Amino acid sequence: MKTAVKYRIGKSTGFQVLTIVLAFSCVVPLIFILIYIIQAGITKINWHFLVNLPKPVGEKGGGIANALAGSMIIIAVASVIAIPFGILCGIYLSENKTSRLAYWSRLCVDILQGVPSIVIGIVAYFWLVKPLGSFSAISGSAALAIMMLPIIIRSTEETLLMLPDSLREAAFALGMPFHRVILKVIIPCGISGILSGVMLSVARIAGETAPLLFTAFGNPYLSTNIFKPMQSLPLLIFNYATSPYNDWHDLAWGASCILLIWVLLLNIFTKIITRKWKVQL
Amino acid sequence: MESTIVKSVDYNAYFGDNHVVKNVNIEIPRNCVVAVMGPSGCGKTTFLRGINRMHELIPGATAKGKIMLNGEDVMEMHPIFVRLKIGMVFQRPNPFPNLSIYDNVIAGYKLNGIKLPKAEKDKIVELSLTRVALWNEVKDSLNKKGSFLSGGQQQRLCIARAVAMEPEVLLFDEPTSALDPISTSTVEELFHELKKNYTLIIVTHNMQQAARVSDKTAFFYVGELVEYDDTKQMFTNPADIRTQNYITGRFS
Amino acid sequence: METSIDNNLITRSENILERVITSTKIRDAVKGIKRIKRSHRQIRAENVFRRTLVIVALATVVLVLGIMLTLIIQSTLSIKTTGFSYLWGKTWDPVRDIFGAYPFLLGTLLTSFLALFISIPFSFAVAIFLGEYYPKGWLPNLLKNTVELIAAVPSVIYGFWGLAVLVPIVRVFETKIGVEPVGVGIFTASLILAIMVIPYAASLGQSMIKMVPSNLKEAAYSLGATRWEVIRSVILPYTKSGLFAGILLSLGRALGETMAVTMVIGNTSLIPKSIFAPGNTMASVIANEFTEADHPVYLSALIELGLVLFLVTVVINMIGKRLTKQFTN
Numbered sequence: 105m106k107t108a109v110k111y112r113i114g115k116s117t118g119f120q121v122l123t124i125v126l127a128f129s130c131v132v133p134l135i136f137i138l139i140y141i142i143q144a145g146i147t148k149i150n151w152h153f154l155v156n157l158p159k160p161v162g163e164k165g166g167g168i169a170n171a172l173a174g175s176m177i178i179i180a181v182a183s184v185i186a187i188p189f190g191i192l193c194g195i196y197l198s199e200n201k202t203s204r205l206a207y208w209s210r211l212c213v214d215i216l217q218g219v220p221s222i223v224i225g226i227v228a229y230f231w232l233v234k235p236l237g238s239f240s241a242i243s244g245s246a247a248l249a250i251m252m253l254p255i256i257i258r259s260t261e262e263t264l265l266m267l268p269d270s271l272r273e274a275a276f277a278l279g280m281p282f283h284r285v286i287l288k289v290i291i292p293c294g295i296s297g298i299l300s301g302v303m304l305s306v307a308r309i310a311g312e313t314a315p316l317l318f319t320a321f322g323n324p325y326l327s328t329n330i331f332k333p334m335q336s337l338p339l340l341i342f343n344y345a346t347s348p349y350n351d352w353h354d355l356a357w358g359a360s361c362i363l364l365i366w367v368l369l370l371n372i373f374t375k376i377i378t379r380k381w382k383v384q385l
Numbered sequence: 386m387e388s389t390i391v392k393s394v395d396y397n398a399y400f401g402d403n404h405v406v407k408n409v410n411i412e413i414p415r416n417c418v419v420a421v422m423g424p425s426g427c428g429k430t431t432f433l434r435g436i437n438r439m440h441e442l443i444p445g446a447t448a449k450g451k452i453m454l455n456g457e458d459v460m461e462m463h464p465i466f467v468r469l470k471i472g473m474v475f476q477r478p479n480p481f482p483n484l485s486i487y488d489n490v491i492a493g494y495k496l497n498g499i500k501l502p503k504a505e506k507d508k509i510v511e512l513s514l515t516r517v518a519l520w521n522e523v524k525d526s527l528n529k530k531g532s533f534l535s536g537g538q539q540q541r542l543c544i545a546r547a548v549a550m551e552p553e554v555l556l557f558d559e560p561t562s563a564l565d566p567i568s569t570s571t572v573e574e575l576f577h578e579l580k581k582n583y584t585l586i587i588v589t590h591n592m593q594q595a596a597r598v599s600d601k602t603a604f605f606y607v608g609e610l611v612e613y614d615d616t617k618q619m620f621t622n623p624a625d626i627r628t629q630n631y632i633t634g635r636f637s
Numbered sequence: 638m639e640t641s642i643d644n645n646l647i648t649r650s651e652n653i654l655e656r657v658i659t660s661t662k663i664r665d666a667v668k669g670i671k672r673i674k675r676s677h678r679q680i681r682a683e684n685v686f687r688r689t690l691v692i693v694a695l696a697t698v699v700l701v702l703g704i705m706l707t708l709i710i711q712s713t714l715s716i717k718t719t720g721f722s723y724l725w726g727k728t729w730d731p732v733r734d735i736f737g738a739y740p741f742l743l744g745t746l747l748t749s750f751l752a753l754f755i756s757i758p759f760s761f762a763v764a765i766f767l768g769e770y771y772p773k774g775w776l777p778n779l780l781k782n783t784v785e786l787i788a789a790v791p792s793v794i795y796g797f798w799g800l801a802v803l804v805p806i807v808r809v810f811e812t813k814i815g816v817e818p819v820g821v822g823i824f825t826a827s828l829i830l831a832i833m834v835i836p837y838a839a840s841l842g843q844s845m846i847k848m849v850p851s852n853l854k855e856a857a858y859s860l861g862a863t864r865w866e867v868i869r870s871v872i873l874p875y876t877k878s879g880l881f882a883g884i885l886l887s888l889g890r891a892l893g894e895t896m897a898v899t900m901v902i903g904n905t906s907l908i909p910k911s912i913f914a915p916g917n918t919m920a921s922v923i924a925n926e927f928t929e930a931d932h933p934v935y936l937s938a939l940i941e942l943g944l945v946l947f948l949v950t951v952v953i954n955m956i957g958k959r960l961t962k963q964f965t966n
Binding site for chain 1: 679680682683685686687689690691693694695696697698700701703704707708711758759762763765766767770780782783784785786787789790791792793794795796797798800801802832835839863864865866868889892893894895896900920923924927928940943946947950951953954955958
């Protein structure tokens with residue numbers, strides 16, 4: 105009997121060790137990738153790299169200025185589209201828990217969250233690229249905005265649901281109309297949760313490539329016209345990394361390093377801010 | 386066979402730095418029903434859970450001292466061996482929801498990897514369920530899951546599950562506080578039957594229950610064992626003023 | 638004489654009082670009218686706001702319907718041309734207008750399930766580690782955050798790293814086992830996918846495991862079970878559907894992943910002969926050939942792939958979400 109129990113205890117300890125080993129070995133590839141990308145890219149980054157345009161094949165030098173500017177513009181436009189839309193929808197869902205529209209809207213938000221990013225790119229192509237006649241930054245922004253929506257809507261709804269009912273009741277009791285209650289009382293109280301939802305959504309789309317493949321399409325020149333094609337960091341990496349030219353590979357490494365660090369910092373920053381705000385709540 | 390089955394010697398229990406059970410010395414006779422009572426937070430549940438080494442499952446919980454089961458120190462044995470000899474029934478009935486009634490009764494054997502031939506398993510199930518007066522009620526639904534049982538029946542199923550392991554001691558942590566009055570009295574009737582084969586230690590919040598079912602009673606207060614005596618004596622002529630105050634309802 | 642002066646005083650003060658009262662009444666009346674005007678304005682603004690909210694919520698429904706409609710309408714050309722044999726057609730030849738999606742369905746299924754198969758042990762290990770063994774502490778927290786960061790890395794970066802580092806390694810491996818050393822292929826794509834997909838089942842699984850009531854675990858412990866036995870006989874059966882939902886979540890993610898897969902899968906429209914051969918997934922063939930589709934049927938065939946991909950991922954995600962909701966209730 106004693107040996108049987110000893111065997112069982114041994115099996116239990118063995119399983120615990122196995123779990124620990126497997127759990128920690130997950131992060132090994134991540135750390136390896138981080139180190140590799142930073143090593144490969146950091147040497148390529150300098151002032152010229154950041155402010156110059158990519159040079160044609162064969163010429164030395166070149167930079168990724170068009171991609172940096174393009175990324176920022178596309179993300180900014182996408183945010184301008186998605187944030188008001190998402191927050192308003194989140195407000196509706198938190199104020200109407202049982203209406204039929206709320207049920208279908210929630211269902212659609214769930215569906216949106218699961219749509220592959222390339223499918224959204226296809227749809228944006230038919231909605232904006234074809235009618236406007238050319239690839240454009242705004243179609244890329246629209247695709248990204250569609251991807252941001254579920255995150256913003258979900259986090260706004262959850263944040264507002266967590267606020268106590270007594271807050272709304274107190275505001276109504278003072279004779280405030282509905283829109284003032286929401287805009288002047290509820291939103292300011294929930295602003296931390298809403299903002300972290302917004303930051304999360306930006307972090308999510310900052311590195312997205314697929315929806316931009318046939319919308320923003322890419323541009324070897326620096327452009328600020330949102331109705332024309334525009335380059336973005338992930339697009340540049342994809343195009344140059346899969347090209348057969350070493351010069352372009354170098355550009356892609358530098359760009360990858362910048363994109364990776366930026367996205368990771370954004371994610372880490374969002375996590376820290378969310379935790380700090382949650383504690384205060 | 387010695388008449389004392391469980392004896393604690395200078396037993397102390399802690400939650401981190403919080404000293405919740407202080408220097409308990411108690412001797413529990415074989416085939417006896419001992420009630421452990423006291424106000425909330427007096428350490429009675431902690432002491433009970435210390436006896437079958439469940440106390441240390443909580444992170445930060447430690448214990449010092451000795452608890453002797455038939456002369457062997459429980460604190461020195463591996464907890465698994467302890468729990469094979471000392472069974473426990475909890476406050477909220479907790480039959481395993483994914484197992485049938487039959488499988489719930491012999492769950493102890495299955496969990497311990499003890500393989501038995503079907504005939505023997507059937508015998509154990511019938512015997513355990515009879516001992517808790519549940520056999521007639523469930524003998525035709527042994528393969529169904531226990532979710533249709535009432536609270537009292539579920540609790541008796543949990544007692545059957547503990548009894549199936551043939552322990553020497555059964556620990557009960559407020560076993561009827563989640564049950565309605567009729568189920569409570571059914572479970573209390575069981576105690577009389579069970580003590581023929583086992584020693585029972587019952588933590589209870591309900592003084593009247595202690596007076597009804599037990600042979601001896603222990604009164605805990607702020608972590609200390611204040612008084613321990615025959616139940617009749619304790620309730621008619623308590624020795625300590627604190628016991629007196631508790632019994633007369635000065636505090637609960 | 639004094640009475641008349643008094644009378645005058647009285648009348649004068651009465652007059653003044655009367656004037657004051659009337660003017661206050663007027664002031665109040667004006668205030669009242671202003672308040673009513675403001676209330677009307679506010680009520681109108683309130684209605685506008687409420688209506689805006691409804692419109693926005695409707696817009697989300699319209700958006701999803703629009704996505705479905707666009708995909709369906711743009712696929713009709715291909716559906717009419719090829720019909721249902723599209724789904725099991727083994728040849729994809731845009732030049733001759735023969736469009737069979739079978740190679741890509743196969744590629745998608747192979748890469749996704751292989752990736753799942755590789756990643757599940759790791760996901761579950763993280764889930765059990767964080768949910769049962771070490772729910773608190775700075776080191777487990779660090780692990781949790783690091784695993785979540787895996788999901789944050791852009792897929793194009795995984796693809797680039799895969800192309801530069803993993804493909805040569807796989808090439809060496811393939812030479813060792815005697816397979817044609819292409820490097821790119823289903824196997825490499827599955828490896829990258831497996832890494833990318835770990836966080837999804839891990840985080841959902843972890844929250845499911847934390848929900849097991851300690852009541853049940855204590856019952857098992859009190860019967861003399863070891864920790865492994867409690868995990869195996871109480872925690873895992875209890876969280877069965879929740880863990881399955883986590884797997885579905887990881888699967889949904891793997892099915893829709895485009896960039897990293899495109900960069901390491903080899904991009905050929907032939908049916909892969911083994912897992913070490915190059916191939917294509919539905920997502921990667923769309924990514925590669927969309928901008929090169931020069932005639933309408935070609936484009937429509939690609940969109941039809943997108944439609945299939947859309948339907949499959951949405952169904953899997955919805956099943957996963959339904960299971961999660963059931964479990965948390």
